[in-house]
Amino acid sequence: MKAVRLHTYGGPLAFDEIHPPVIADNEVLVKIRSTAINHLDLVEASGAAREVFPIDLPWIPGHEFSGIVERVGKDAGGFAPGDAVFGNSTSGAFAEYMAVEPAAIVGKPPNLSFDEAASVPVAAQTAWQGIFTHGHLKTGQTILIHGGAGAVGAYAVQFAAQVGAIVVVTASGDDEAYLKAIGANRVIDYRTSKFETELADRVDVVFDLIGGETQQRSFQVLKKGGYLVAANQPVSREEAAKHGVTGTLMNLTPSAELLGRIATMLEDGRLRTDVATVYSLADVAQAWSDMAGGPASAARTRPRHGKVVLRVA
Ligand SMILES: NC(=O)c1ccc[n+]([C@@H]2O[C@H](COP(=O)([O-])OP(=O)(O)OC[C@H]3O[C@@H](n4cnc5c(N)ncnc54)[C@H](OP(=O)(O)O)[C@@H]3O)[C@@H](O)[C@H]2O)c1
Secondary structure, three states: OEEEEEOOOOOOEEEEEOOOOOOOOOOEEEEEEEEEEOHHHHHHHHOOOOOOOOOOOOEOOOOEEEEEEEEEOOOOOOOOOOOEEEEEOOOOOOEOEEEEOHHHEEEOOOOOOHHHHHOOHHHHHHHHHHHHHHOOOOOOOEEEEEOOOOHHHHHHHHHHHHOOOEEEEEEOHHHHHHHHHOOOOEEEEOOOOOHHHHOOOOEEEEEEOOOHHHHHHHHHHEEEEEEEEEOOOOOOHHHHHHHOOEEEEOOOOOOHHHHHHHHHHHHOOOOOOOEEEEEEHHHHHHHHHHHHHHHHOOOOOOOOOOEEEEEOO
16 A cells, blocks of 8 residues: 655655555454545654654654444444544554544535545544643633634634633734634634733633643633643743642543534534545645745645545545
């Protein structure tokens, strides 16, 4: 099968021909239709944080996918060949086939394309666990979401609005209409304004998808007893104690039960997903550099929301 592999930390991605996986009795073989790139793939591949995110080389990136069940191990229940599924993996989705445990997959919402479905698992579950599991967000509370127009942020905005929270978002001003359409009450343009001077009242929860000085300044706007949930850098214990808040660096814990609930919301239209760009697997190098370029990428033309997806088949 074709697979995208990294042979050395920081090296180029190779488009290799390798043997397809042989499934164990408790596994399911999925023919991958689409996968998506996450910032974590790039961090893992760079080797910059190899103590925290170790990988075995050669390594196949890819933490989420959609596809069709091809074969089912004799002890793997719940699925049959031909089922359309989506789910999470610790890596390995940039390939034509993947062996997964049934607990890692759920049925694909029929109204979503395979590209759309592949864009959901990491971002949507991170958003859910960030604001509810770690942020303890409740109806009537106010949440400030930094980076709300990004892949994770857009789900966080939708979930927070659905629970009846007041949703304040920092984002580029160009994203205001998009964010209001998905449930934000207020958008603060991070390029022109300082959220700590714009906000008249303190907030109950900050969901920080940006880090750095954005995180440092966030302590000023949190109520005592509030929660600062960070997605990409640890929260200073000293600062959290000084301000009387709980600070957490979250780490997504994928759950088929949660992904199943998210699938229901996508199917009944309560939740929307966005795909920014779709590349073919053969164009992975371009997709990878587009993702690495981030906001400053020359390839980026606004508006563009959601994930960078790779179409495998
Ligand atoms: N801990 C976990 O389990 C976990 C899981 C998934 C993701 N993450 C992390 O979460 C972060 C967000 O991921 P993502 O996939 O949502 O990223 P993304 O799609 O690239 O979105 C980033 C967003 O942040 C905006 N932005 C940039 N600088 C900003 C600032 N100073 N203030 C407010 N908004 C700003 C960008 O807007 P412009 O383009 O207009 O600047 C963009 O809309 C990443 O660091 C990722 O590694 C963590």
